[in-house]
Amino acid sequence: MRTHRCGDIRLEHAGETVTVCGWVDGRREHSQHLAFIDLRDYAGIVQVVVDGNHDLRSEYVARITGTVAARLDGTANANLPTGEIEIRDCTVEVLSTAEAPPFPMDERTDVDETIRLRHRYVDLRKKRMQKNLRTRAVVNSAIRSAMEEQGFVEVETPMLIASTPEGARDFVVPSRQKPGNFYALPQSPQIFKQLCMVGGIDRYYQIARCMRDEDLRADRQFEFMQLDMEASFVTQEDVFGFISHAIAGATEAVTGERPTEIPRITWDDAMERFGSDKPDTRFGMELVNLTDLFAETEFNAFKADRVMGIRMPGGAEFSRSKLDDLTDMVKRWGGKGLVWMKVEAAEGEQGGLTLNSPVAKFCSEAELAGIAERLEAEEGDVLFLVADRKRRTQHLLGLLRIELGRPPVTEGGFNYLWVVDFPLFEDINDDGKPVPAHHPFTMPHPDDIEVLETAEGEALLDVRSQAYDLVLNGWELGSGSVRIHRSDVQSRIFDILGIGAEEAQLKFGFLLDAFKYGAPPHAGFAFGIDRVTALLAGEENIREVIAFPKTQSGADPLTKAPTPIDTSHLTELGLQVLPEEEDFS
RNA sequence: GGUCCUGUGGUGCAGUUUGGAGUGCACGCCGCCCUGUCAAGGCGGAGGUCGCGAGUUCAAAUCUCGUCAGGACCGCCA
Structure with missing residues (x-):
């Protein structure tokens, strides 16, 4: 139907007869003698000169044949790649008329996202979505190339699988042939990729759709895509190499710049310095441990397991209400409170600094001096201090650091980071059993296997695992681990977790059975395509790189999903919908 | 499960604090004019149950309560 794309026509085509198709x-x-039409396709916009009698309105779809000509002197448009030419002497064919678009098609107006999603088919025409979806395709393609270069084989795993009780909430699909039974949609291909290793695939990868029925966020949708991989006869170090190659390839394909080697940080350091297992290392404001300064403090609020602080440069300008808001925020996050101290020039001839704070009077001179020194306070800063249990102190200051310091998504480059040496267990539950930080097939750190044999209770929290995360600018891109392939280690882990042999067989029997038949040592990883694409595209929200995303409540404003289904359909599945629970409170 | 923010012609906003007639701005839309524009220009016009429902009041876009929708975050996401 066409000879050229609208956006591709240049001065070199002058004199040629071309046919272009697109949207107005x-x-x-x-006047009736002259009108300019901008015709748009995904490649760009070209100016078409017609007489004013043609009824061509916004978003009409047209096919136009005419002659490419250089624009008149002084009428070129430097802002347009096609700005030096126009198409004249046109034959116009209206392929489709169109109602006025439901929102402005220019890129200047931030339209309400619900309205964009309700008319996503129109929204997709805009430059932003065109660019983002194409960026996504580039990422996918680069990842495939990188994995294939490294000898990985793409294997597709099933979407209808058995529900597992661990982990996130499953999406389930009722079985028609076995009423009362359900398939689950995969949260990840975890079990299947490990079975592939037993099956001798050696190096597996898949760009896999995963589903988790958990609350949605800017970086979380019900369904999301992951580069999922697993390899046999490899170490953690090998996995870093495979994934680095893929992520570097994707980054280079989008930005033109290949990232240098990805730095590493231990989980413990990440928590101590950034208060997060997914630190945004684009900016400083690192956490500083002040606990020892208050070993003998008179200030009750600082008689805590942990006292830590961060320094906000220039924060002394904050108003009292702003500081109160921050304090409220910390309380909402679960903190007891927030201490702030403005750093001001001391009065008197000696100079120096003084800390201006409502709680300064409860602290000794030595304590105040210690705070200023440790946090490297400078005039005009504000210091924030939190005292609480270790983990909560880190967490609260980590959140505050992000709240105050995080740069816009388009600033600071792409700071990839490996977070290594995750703990094997993240907590001890009320029964005294440790809660696994990853799935129960994660191999303990080789140096800690002996500890594991004897450790009990809190001491188990110090056991490290061979689990690792990849982080980009404060977003967790993905995680992986070296898996347990030895039944004796696996039994010990199940034992510690309080999972009996019978229960283990019930939940993971098919995997344990598979391991009886010769399991190679193996390790793997998975990272989110939506997230990496969003960051590479400069978007704060993964919905901007997904063609048809859901809203935060899990609805699709376009198709109206989720919707009720016919009673007959339910009956066939052996299902009945209960009336909504009434609230008697 | 929770906290906070936002709902005003098709779109983006102002108006809400301190109640007084659906008031205003920009874009878009429709009609007319205009032979070199490109965020075209000029003139005219249409278009709103102020998300929805109660309450307070002589009077509610504005105050109160509830509810729905959207967003950010905490929990959750092995």
């Missing part, structure tokens, strides 16, 4: 981006009508 705008019209500038001068």
Whole structure:
């Protein structure tokens, strides 16, 4: 139907007869003798000169044949790649008329996202979505190439699988042939990729759709895509190499710059310095441990397991209400409170600094001096201090650091980071059993296997695992681990977790059975395509790189999903919908 | 499960604090004019149950309560 894409026509085509197809981006009508039409396709916009009698309105779809000509002197448009030419002497064919678009098609107006999603088919025409979806395709393609270069084989795993009780909430699909039974949609291909290793695939990868029925966020949708991989006869170090190659390839394909080697930080350091297992290392404001300064403090609030602080440069300008808001925020996050101290020039001839704070009077001179020194306070800063249990102190200051310091998504480059040496267990539950930080097949750190044999209770929290995360600018891109392939180690882990042999057989029997038949040592990883694409595209929200995303409540404003289904359909599945629970409170 | 923010012609906003007639701005839309525009320009016009429902009041876009929708975050996401 066409000879060229609208956005591709240049001065070199002058004199040629071309046919272009696209949407009417705008019209500038001068009279019945002259009108300019901007015709748009995914490649760009070209100016078409017609007489004013053609009824070409916004978003009409047209096919136009005409002659490419250089624009008149002084009328070129430097802002447009096609700005030096226009198409004249046109034959116009309207392929589709169109109602006025439900929102402005220019890129200047931030339209309400619900309205964009309700008319996503129109929204997708806009430059932003065109660019983002194409960026996504580039990422996918680069990842495939990188994995294939490294000898990985793409294997597809099933979408209808058995529900497992661990982990996130499953999406389930009722079985028609076995009423009362359900398939689950996969949260990840975890079990299957490990079975592939037993099956001698050696190096597996898949760009896999995963589903988790958990609350949605800017970086979380019900369904998301992951580069999922697993390899046999490899170490953690090998996995870093495979994934680095893929992520570097994707980054280079989008930005043109290949990232250098990805730095590493231990989980413990990440928590101590950034208060997060997914630190945004684009900016400083690191946490500083002040606990020892208050070993003998008179200030009750600082008689805590942990006292830590961060320094906000220039924060002394904050108003009292702003500081109160921050304090409220910390309380909402679960903290007891927030201490702030403005760093001001001391009065008197000696100079120096003084800390201005409502609680300064409860602290000794030595304590105040210690705070200023440790936090490297400078005039005009504000210091924030939190005292609480270790983990909560780190967490609260980590959140505050992000709240105050995080740069916009488009600033600071792409700071990839490996977070290594995750703990094997993240907590001890009320029964005294440790809660696994990853799945129960994660191999303990080789140096800690002996500890594992004897440790009990709190001491188990110090056991490290061979689990690792990849982080980009404060977003967790993905995680992986070296898996347990030895039944004796696996039994010990199940034992510690309080999972009996019978229960283990019930939950993971098919995997344990598979391991009886010769399991190679193996390790793997998975990272989110939506997240990495969003960051590479400069978007704060993964919905901007997904063609048809859901809203935060899990609805699709376009198709109206989720919807009720016919009673007959339910009956066939052996299902009945209960009336909504009434609230008697 | 929780905290906070936002709902005003098709779109983006102002108006809400301190109640007084659906008031205003920009874009878009429709019509007319205009032979070099490109965020075209000029003139005219249409278009709103102020998300929805109660309450307070002589009077509610504005105050109160509830509810729905959207967003950010905490929990959750092995």
